[in-house]
Amino acid sequence: MNKLTSRLVCVILLSLPFLFLNYMNPDAIQAKSKEIVSAEEDSTAGNTRNNSLSINTGSAPIIYTNKAFKLGERLIFKVRYGFIKAGYAEMKVLSVGENNNQKYYHIQTTARSASGFDWVYKVRDEVNVFLDYDRLYPLRFEKKLREGSYKADLFVDYNHADSIANIEFIRYRDNMKIRKRKNEIIKIPPYVNDILSAFYLIRNQDLQVGQPIYLTTNEKDKIYDLEIQVYIKEILEVEAGKFKTIKIEPLLQDEGIFKSKGRLTVWLSDDQYKIPVKMTTEILVGNITTELTEIIGISDLPSKIK
Secondary structure, X not given: OOHHHHHHHHHXXXXXXXXXXXXXXXXXXXXXXXXXXXXXXXXXXXXXXXXXXXXXXXXXXXXXXXXXXXXXXXXXXXXXXXXXXXXXXXXXEEEEEEEOOEEEEEEEEEEEEOHHHXXXXXXXXXXXXXXXXXXXXXXXXXXXEXXXXXXXXXXXEEEXXXXXXXXXXXXXXXXXOEEEEEEEEEEOXXXXXXXHHHHHHHHOOOOXXXXXXXXXXXXXXXEEEEEEEEEEEEEEEEXXXXXXXXXXEEOOOOOOOOOOOOOOEEXXXXXXXXXXXXXXXXXXXXXXXXXXXXXXXXXXXXXXXX
């Protein structure tokens, strides 16, 4: 396996299992760098979206009765490149805390390359989000990348009341001394979601076949409107068991190393939890499959077939 292939596989590990939130179709989604999306623009766009659902796009946040995840939830995945085990990832609801009278969830995703990949391209990545307990918008986002010789941190503090985000990006040398540091403040739409909190927001939606979902996301200094198509219901069997699932598809990027030869498909458990069960996609150099191997913290999953 060449170095490019290893790099692709390891980058995908970081995104697991919210990889689809980074795949955006430029024909359907306009990147709005450092601009704020007005309510008037959102209202106009909504008139063209028949039988669709728009979330996190208003001037006030929606209050959710969260039934999709809870403290102690831990989801474990394996990633295959073709028939080769490439790595592992976990999604965890670590804690519930409070800061300045604001209650929050601490959610973490970690990814690591398998031992057979470490000698080629070692990955030890970590993403954290501190998520408003009732409204599911991010208060702080942290991304810590350790991928081969590439080491970088991204920290974002959201001030939704003033529609701004404070961003700090740090790039390290091999010895972890700072190579580059950049700080900036950008304008954001009120209650925008980062890529990880957006995934947990989607898990709290009532997904209906044939009804697309639209939401606004933030990645570094850019703002994206994201569309997710909701397709059919299917039964899937993975290492964690057999599940009733609902199949969704985000729109894919048409440029860069992740240019899709086929379609990116995600299967979520068809119940209140909407746990990611499986994800498949084709990239330029092969096929990637992500599968759920273990569920901890949920005793009785309604979609699981016994």
